Amino acid sequence: MKILMVGSECSPFVKSGGLADVLGSLPQALSKQGAEVRVVLPKYQEMSDEWKEQLTLLGAYRVRLGWRNQYAGIETLTCNGITFYFIDNEYYFKRSNLYGFGDEAERFVFFNRSIFEMLKIMDWIPDVIHCHDWQTGLIPLYLHTHYQNDPLFHKIKTVFTIHNLKYQGIFPASILHELMDLDHQVMHEDGIEFYGNVNFMKAALNYADKVTTVSKTYAKEIQTSYYGENLDGVLRKRSEKLTGVINGIDISAYDPATDNAIPFPYESCFNEKIKNKSMLQKELGLPIDESIPMVGIVSRLVEQKGFDLIARVIDEWVEQDNVQLVVLGTGDYSYESLFRSLQIRYPTKVVAVIEFKETLARRIYAASDLFLMPSRFEPCGIGQLLALRYLSAPIVRETGGLVDTVTSFNEQTEEGNGFSFKNYNAHDMLYTIRRALAIYQNKNKWLKLVENMANSNLSWDYAAETYLEIYQSTVG
Numbered sequence: 001m002k003i004l005m006v007g008s009e010c011s012p013f014v015k016s017g018g019l020a021d022v023l024g025s026l027p028q029a030l031s032k033q034g035a036e037v038r039v040v041l042p043k044y045q046e047m048s049d050e051w052k053e054q055l056t057l058l059g060a061y062r063v064r065l066g067w068r069n070q071y072a073g074i075e076t077l078t079c080n081g082i083t084f085y086f087i088d089n090e091y092y093f094k095r096s097n098l099y100g101f102g103d104e105a106e107r108f109v110f111f112n113r114s115i116f117e118m119l120k121i122m123d124w125i126p127d128v129i130h131c132h133d134w135q136t137g138l139i140p141l142y143l144h145t146h147y148q149n150d151p152l153f154h155k156i157k158t159v160f161t162i163h164n165l166k167y168q169g170i171f172p173a174s175i176l177h178e179l180m181d182l183d184h185q186v187m188h189e190d191g192i193e194f195y196g197n198v199n200f201m202k203a204a205l206n207y208a209d210k211v212t213t214v215s216k217t218y219a220k221e222i223q224t225s226y227y228g229e230n231l232d233g234v235l236r237k238r239s240e241k242l243t244g245v246i247n248g249i250d251i252s253a254y255d256p257a258t259d260n261a262i263p264f265p266y267e268s269c270f271n272e273k274i275k276n277k278s279m280l281q282k283e284l285g286l287p288i289d290e291s292i293p294m295v296g297i298v299s300r301l302v303e304q305k306g307f308d309l310i311a312r313v314i315d316e317w318v319e320q321d322n323v324q325l326v327v328l329g330t331g332d333y334s335y336e337s338l339f340r341s342l343q344i345r346y347p348t349k350v351v352a353v354i355e356f357k358e359t360l361a362r363r364i365y366a367a368s369d370l371f372l373m374p375s376r377f378e379p380c381g382i383g384q385l386l387a388l389r390y391l392s393a394p395i396v397r398e399t400g401g402l403v404d405t406v407t408s409f410n411e412q413t414e415e416g417n418g419f420s421f422k423n424y425n426a427h428d429m430l431y432t433i434r435r436a437l438a439i440y441q442n443k444n445k446w447l448k449l450v451e452n453m454a455n456s457n458l459s460w461d462y463a464a465e466t467y468l469e470i471y472q473s474t475v476g
Contacts (some may be wrong), residue, residue: 004037008135012024018381025460043055059074066179127155128475131158132161140160161212165231168202205238214247217403254389256389267454277368280366294326295372296365296368302335307335310426327353374395376424397420414445416452419432
């Protein structure tokens with residue numbers, strides 16, 4: 001089985017979110033299952049020189065976008081046994097950020113068309129093209145339009161994965177002729193029309209052979225009006241080809257027993273984890289006291305992640321409870337300001353680092369006893385998986401991938417690997433936090449919870465097996 005993964009970011013080359021982690025890990029897991037997997041990405045300016053120096057030019061070709069006839073180079077390297085291709089065009093990709101530009105439609109129409117033109121000059125044709133998020137949403141459409149009569153592509157099937165339905169790639173209908181070289185025959189309910197605009201995500205939902213998303217619960221949620229982002233009707237109509245597949249993490253890259261970022265590596269030894277907490281307390285200027293429970297937050301500081309709940313009860317919580325809160329991340333100014341002000345008001349209880357540092361993130365996972373992630377919605381989530389890996393008990397709201405990966409600890413049966421609450425309510429969250437803090441004081445119960453976390457299945461193996469089944473079902 002030959003699989004071409006197409007995405008807009010991938011670790012370790014470029015990363016802005018969880019999509020990069022998926023593209024960096026899933027191909028290796030599929031390869032271990034016997035698939036031949038290759039990955040194609042834009043060649044961004046933000047790639048480090050370390051990677052750029054390893055690239056080899058395979059060839060060049062032209063890509064048509066309306067009246068434009070644009071250059072594309074294809075460069076390659078091998079990393080961890082996987083072949084990666086990079087589409088080179090400095091006009092579109094030599095920029096200071098990955099996303100957020102006024103010509104976003106043109107950049108990714110170019111990228112989608114480039115995939116087919118690239119395959120024309122190669123001696124390798126995939127059985128399945130696996131597309132990720134809206135930036136690749138036109139590939140299934142183009143297989144049914146521009147390239148439907150090309151015998152080179154007749155047998156290719158497409159799988160499209162929704163990583164976050166909120167971001168869809170919606171652009172004015174004028175790009176249909178101006179960039180996409182299509183007419184209004186695709187502007188209908190079962191095509192790409194979306195309230196008079198063009199929607200890249202909808203194109204993929206309607207034209208891909210199979211659609212997946214990153215957890216079973218999220219696959220159900222997005223078929224409702226509350227979570228469906230105005231595409232719930234399309235998803236319900238296409239429900240027979242929609243599957244939820246929970247993400248994993250690279251358990252070798254995130255391993256507290258070998259992680260060089262943490263001072264005291266550990267496996268399941270609770271005492272070694274406590275040493276990491278004492279070290280982080282010293283580093284951040286908090287009182288050094290191993291008996292004080294530390295709650296970690298590593299996140300984008302945005303409304304989706306539940307920070308409005310935290311804002312409502314944070315003073316009540318921090319004033320009354322013997323706790324330390326360590327926050328790492330950037331995002332909306334209002335939430336950045338909230339945590340900065342909390343640090344000033346509670347200097348012995350709250351530390352807010354308003355930036356992102358990968359090594360500090362790992363030290364927070366390793367040092368914290370609890371990890372707070374009360375998301376309003378969460379397609380899959382990686383924070384709770386990393387917390388489990390580093391034996392920091394996640395406190396989550398029961399939504400999306402959070403409910404699929406975190407089972408609330410039952411004091412009677414001693415089953416469960418974290419804590420959860422159902423309603424999107426600040427005091428339900430606070431009650432759950434305080435329940436977790438109470439169990440933390442019961443050493444026997446807490447050690448059982450730590451054991452349960454250590455036994456959580458976090459690898460990509462199950463996801464890889466499921467994706468292979470999906471691929472096979474498309475090719476027959």
